[in-house]
Amino acid sequence: MDAPEDWPRFAVTVDLVVLTVRDGALHVLLVRRGEDPWRGAWALPGGFVRPVEDLHEAAARELAEETGVHQAAGHLEQLGSYGAPDRDPRMRVVSVAHLVLAPDLPEPTAGTDAAAAAWVPVDRVAGDELAFDHARILADGVERARAKLEYSPLAAAFCAERFTVAELRAVYEAVWGRALDPRNFHRKVTSAPGLLVDTGERRTEGRGRPAAVYRRGPATTIAPPLSRD
Amino acid sequence: MDAPEDWPRFAVTVDLVVLTVRDGALHVLLVRRGEDPWRGAWALPGGFVRPVEDLHEAAARELAEETGVHQAAGHLEQLGSYGAPDRDPRMRVVSVAHLVLAPDLPEPTAGTDAAAAAWVPVDRVAGDELAFDHARILADGVERARAKLEYSPLAAAFCAERFTVAELRAVYEAVWGRALDPRNFHRKVTSAPGLLVDTGERRTEGRGRPAAVYRRGPATTIAPPLSRD
DNA sequence: ATAATAGTGTCTGTAAGACAGTATGGT
DNA sequence: ACCATACTGTCTTACAGACACTATTAT
Structure with missing residues (x-):
């Protein structure tokens, strides 16, 4: 077996599927991208994993940074990883997606990074208006949430x-x-x-x-x- | 948002939890490590993701290389990612673990990479004899398999x-x-x-x-x- | 014949879906 | 008084678990 330092380097990000229930409908938190590629498109919030933090920590940190929420109530779990070679045109990026179920939160943009952030009803998100492979990640996250409500007490994570x-x-x-x-x-x-x-x-x-x-x-x-x- | 090339580089690996049923017991495929760290310890088969392949492809390739199985029968799915900062002492490595359910296969070592490979009953694997965080990955894989048999037709993946x-x-x-x-x-x-x-x-x-x-x-x-x- | 495994039928308890009925508040 | 919502009880049907019974083979 060979040494890791001889092998191709990747950037690793966390992307967040943050779901909440507002006005009787499931909503997802999206941010508007300020730079290329995909400038102006909606995207899942997320960011790069730092040199010294676990994946779960990175997800919690990004959640706090981009939504102002210190994930006390609610629920955070890993969803899955996405690493198609061409998913980011700039370089090889593997994204570890996380699923967040949160109570109805104050309007976002309290955060910092994103040019704009908004709650969007999941059934009004057109797949082709999401950056990268985020439409697929979102679909996987929603399906995971729907499935988990069946056999887990997770619905309460959406409540106060x-x-x-x-x-x-x-x-x-x-x-x-x-x-x-x-x-x-x-x-x-x-x-x-x-x-x-x-x-x-x-x-x-x-x-x-x-x-x-x-x-x-x-x-x-x-x-x-x-x-x- | 910043450019990926400015951000910390990771090595990305796939690790495989390959399960089969032999002699009425659930077995996992393990390899004996030939190098430090963890020289001589049992480990899950796996390897580095190449520059141009998706995670799923990398898992299928490693499976073929290390077990000689071209995953026709059986089942391969992503299990989860493991990226604690200190999980590999050499550098920052994120492992995307995959779960493989396979019919009873010919004895391994038909493959190439591993110094030695063997089917080991899962309830006879002592957690502290596995390299890195592989004990945790194995436990997660076994639990996933047990849960999935309840509501999916996946048990047939263990059969001819x-x-x-x-x-x-x-x-x-x-x-x-x-x-x-x-x-x-x-x-x-x-x-x-x-x-x-x-x-x-x-x-x-x-x-x-x-x-x-x-x-x-x-x-x-x-x-x-x-x-x- | 006997043993062993494959497959069917029957009974019972639990729980889901449908929905009538009761309790307790606001208007 | 009326309505809306919370909560309880009842009925029917579906199905899991237990297990008796029949079917078809090897020895």
Whole structure:
């Protein structure tokens, strides 16, 4: 086996698929590119991995830099790596994409790097207006999120620390793009052991009976899973 | 945003978690390292990504080089990337790990690179005898394989092109490490639409009634999934 | 005949989907 | 009073797990 220093050098970046739920629809955070290539196109936020940081750290740092969010609530996980030889015309770049699920955040651009940043509904992102291979990365991220809601407690990452069953259901409906029966959903999530912890608090939203307020429980999976059919 | 050529250079490798089922147990393909660091330790097969090839191509090439297998049967997918700053003492290396599920192969070492290669039962691999962070990568690969058998037709990737229900069940039992009820398993997999295609062929294994021989069907998921409890 | 494996039928408990009905607030 | 939302209970159907039973081969 040969020594690493004899082998081709790559630039390594992290790209972020940051998803949130706003106004009943799944949104992704995009930035407008200020330079060539792809000047003026929308792109996923991201940046280069520094010499001394792990991939996960780099993703968290870029998230904070570009959105002003110190990923306390929410969820960050590695999505996958993209390294087609021609994906960046300047040189060989491997991007390690990460998926972030965040509660509804204050308008972006609080950050620094990007010329402009915006939340865009995922079903209104035209694939050909995204830079590089970001349309593929976005599609993979959305699919991962949709799949994970089935068997993991991750939907709560889209909510504030305290939330109602209706808010949780709204997340599922936005991410899956279909209506769920409120009564069966309630029965399912409240009976799943360790999924929700009742805070005792009640909350009135407009009219109607006040809803119980929950926190995330210790469960790491939902078995049997919810079905998105 | 800055130009990639101004940024730190990484070496990028692919590492392979190659799994197969032999003698009723899940095995992983390991190679003995011939050089420092970790000279003499077991490691996952792998190597450096070349200047002009995609990550997936690099993984397939390394698989062929180190095992002599031209990944026709079987399955290859990306597992995840590992890039802790100190994972290789020589320089900054990011490894894109891939998972390979292969039918029982002829003894390795048919390949070239590795000083020695061997199939090792996964539950007999001591974590601290693997080079670099390969113990973690192996654990992630095995967990991925176990999880995917639940809801995907991937178990067939461990079988020859034509196989019986009993052979398929043996795969599940080896990967999950628990016995399954042959009758319920048979009912489940034969009634899953598109999972198996009856070839009409029958096969007698020792004594007992001959078993129907199947090929993989077009199904991409098993819904509802099997449960490994 | 006996053993062994392949494959089918039946029963039971659990849970999902559909939806009636009750509880508790705002207007 | 009325409506909207939260929550509970009931019915039906589907399916997993358990296991009796039949089918077809080797010894």
